[in-house]
Amino acid sequence: MLHGLIERLRQKKRTAAYPGKPPVLPERFRGLPLIAEAACQTGSCGKACASACPTGAIQTHDNGLSLDLGLCIFCAACASACPHAAISFSREYRLAGTSREHLVIRAGRCGQAEDNPGDIPLLVPLDRKLRSMFSRSLKLREISAAGCNACEADCNALGNILFDVQRFGIDFVASPRHADALLITGPLPKNMRLAVQKCHAAAPNPKIIIAAGTCAISGGLFRNLSGQGKGVPELFKPDLYIPGCPPHPFTILDGLLRLLGRI
Numbered sequence: 554m555l556h557g558l559i560e561r562l563r564q565k566k567r568t569a570a571y572p573g574k575p576p577v578l579p580e581r582f583r584g585l586p587l588i589a590e591a592a593c594q595t596g597s598c599g600k601a602c603a604s605a606c607p608t609g610a611i612q613t614h615d616n617g618l619s620l621d622l623g624l625c626i627f628c629a630a631c632a633s634a635c636p637h638a639a640i641s642f643s644r645e646y647r648l649a650g651t652s653r654e655h656l657v658i659r660a661g662r663c664g665q666a667e668d669n670p671g672d673i674p675l676l677v678p679l680d681r682k683l684r685s686m687f688s689r690s691l692k693l694r695e696i697s698a699a700g701c702n703a704c705e706a707d708c709n710a711l712g713n714i715l716f717d718v719q720r721f722g723i724d725f726v727a728s729p730r731h732a733d734a735l736l737i738t739g740p741l742p743k744n745m746r747l748a749v750q751k752c753h754a755a756a757p758n759p760k761i762i763i764a765a766g767t768c769a770i771s772g773g774l775f776r777n778l779s780g781q782g783k784g785v786p787e788l789f790k791p792d793l794y795i796p797g798c799p800p801h802p803f804t805i806l807d808g809l810l811r812l813l814g815r816i
């Protein structure tokens with residue numbers, strides 16, 4: 554007993570001070586891509602970034618380019634290919650949004666400037682009634698719809714001592730019948746559709762649908778392969794999109810807490 558207490562004092566508190574303090578991110582973390590409008594010269598570079606992108610996340614326009622976070626796997630091939638260094642990656646981890654349109658970045662802004670005055674994807678919290686139901690207690694049923702286990706592993710990490718998602722009243726449950734929200738990962742191929750639909754039907758209303766990771770948002774790398782799906786939007790409209798390949802646990806946590814109006 555005494556030994557346990559001494560060890561506890563020696564190790565001190567390991568849980569992140571987030572959201573009271575900004576999260577400590579790993580050195581190699583890649584966050585929100587930045588597009589330097591002045592440096593981008595799509596007319597003279599042969600659209601090297603779009604050619605290098607394995608998922609078709611980049612569209613070029615006469616006056617620059619747009620980058621879809623819902624398709625991006627954060628591989629940084631575009632940044633390496635650009636001869637003018639017009640694309641770089643920030644350490645901004647707040648990537649989640651409530652509309653697909655706002656995941657598209659153009660000249661450093663997410664969505665159209667007039668409908669999103671911020672520089673991260675717009676995330677509209679749940680309405681007052683849903684917040685009163687879920688903001689202090691949200692039970693998630695995770696559905697791995699043929700994910701590669703990266704998104705699933707980072708969802709799993711939310712329960713460890715560093716992120717400790719349970720301190721916010723958020724937890725994962727084993728049955729959709731006990732769930733307030735379905736958190737879906739993976740590209741949702743044809744073979745998984747019936748299972749996901751049954752899971753959706755089993756969850757009580759009102760329920761929140763969360764697409765976590767690039768595959769769940771759009772199918773990602775797999776969206777044009779036979780038998781594969783284009784993510785959750787093919788079946789249900791997500792209430793929350795969390796980009797990333799995989800999304801960092803702080804990105805997931807930030808999305809959940811902002812959706813619940815907790816930060």
Ligand code: SF4
Nearest residue numbers: 606625626628629631
């Ligand atoms: S980082 Fe994203 S936009 Fe850039 S090449 Fe990779 S997938 Fe495409």
